[in-house]
Amino acid sequence: MFHASLNTSPTSDAQRALAPYGWDEGWTAEFAPYAEQGLVPGRVVRVDRGLCDVITPDGTVRADTEFVVPRDPMKVVCTGDWVAVDPEGSDPLYVRTLLPRRTALVRSTSSKRSEGQVLATNIDHIVICVSLAAELDLGRIERFLALAMSSSTGEALLREPVLPWESGAQPVVVLTKADLVPDPVTLAHLVQDVETSAPGVPVVPVSALHGDGLDVLVALVGSGSSVLLGQSGAGKSTLANGLAGADVMEVQAARDVDGKGRHTTTTRNLLTLPSGGVLIDTPGLRGVGMYDAGTGVGQVFAEIEELAAGCRFHDCAHEAEPGCAVRSAVEDGDLPDRRLESYRKLVRENQWTVAKSNARLRSELKKDWHRKTAAGKAAGAAKRRPWN
Missing domain, CATH: 2.40.50.140 (Nucleic acid-binding proteins)
Structure with a gap:
């Protein structure tokens, strides 16, 4: 005081x-x-x-x-x-x-050791930029969200969390270059597809070129500290210029063939915004490795975690086990098989990342892998065995 x-x-x-x-x-x-x-x-x-x-x-x-x-x-x-x-x-x-960090956005490096790379710190909002110039990759969006929802450092948090991600930074998905989808019905369907993969997360279509949607985004992230996250060519620098109201970041055109761009931004830069907040623009990420992102994966796939509570076995892998509530939901059409596959992939990747620095977990994962390999070989041999 x-x-x-x-x-x-x-x-x-x-x-x-x-x-x-x-x-x-x-x-x-x-x-x-x-x-x-x-x-x-x-x-x-x-x-x-x-x-x-x-x-x-x-x-x-x-x-x-x-x-x-x-x-x-x-x-x-x-x-x-x-x-x-x-x-x-x-x-x-x-x-x-x-000073102690309130939040930190961390990804795994390509190192064989379990090392993290800090991308930005003390942030309130993580703006995940996804270009509509190319076909939506929902799996990649889920990966970015898992990274974003695991952004808390646990240091010097000033308030009790209210929403699942509020122990760290609040994610927002921005569909950039919305002017390339002039049909409003098609655009609405794309937004709905992303909302299905990002439960509870705001999804905002924006055309920074024409200013469409910027007012909605400013209302969400205009105060506090925000960081832009996405691949090269996702329109982060153009979006930064739109939010700043000036050409503060250099931009380059993306390739027409696949919508990908070159690294226009090569360092992380913190900018002040007319709305009163600050914005960190980051270089495009070619790889988004999980770094101790178990909490984030669980939040992104909350419906799968809830279904898993009804499985017969507490360690169910949701593959071929009897009494699997998750597989039943897929078979009934209540859960997209693509989403389950994405969940499995991120869970496995995060486990192996954590296991790099945890010998006990590494040993358990290797035993489980050998067990599954042996079971697969036995099943294959049984299929090849001639009938007597």
């Missing part, structure tokens, strides 16, 4: 200057010990090869991250971080520490 007598204090000045970037009383409390050391608060707006641009009460400064290079790749300085930096005039100027 702030009092009139503190209106001219450095922390009050910081709050006023940094409020457009998301600074609040919670961050003031977190930063208090560092204020006593004479350090300055700021938010990272861009990171590039060990250096970062930090917006502070005195403007944007260039700082070295050498003092906060940890062994844990999950704790490297990232766009969206709130940090404590040396005061203006220091030469060189360093980031001295990170």
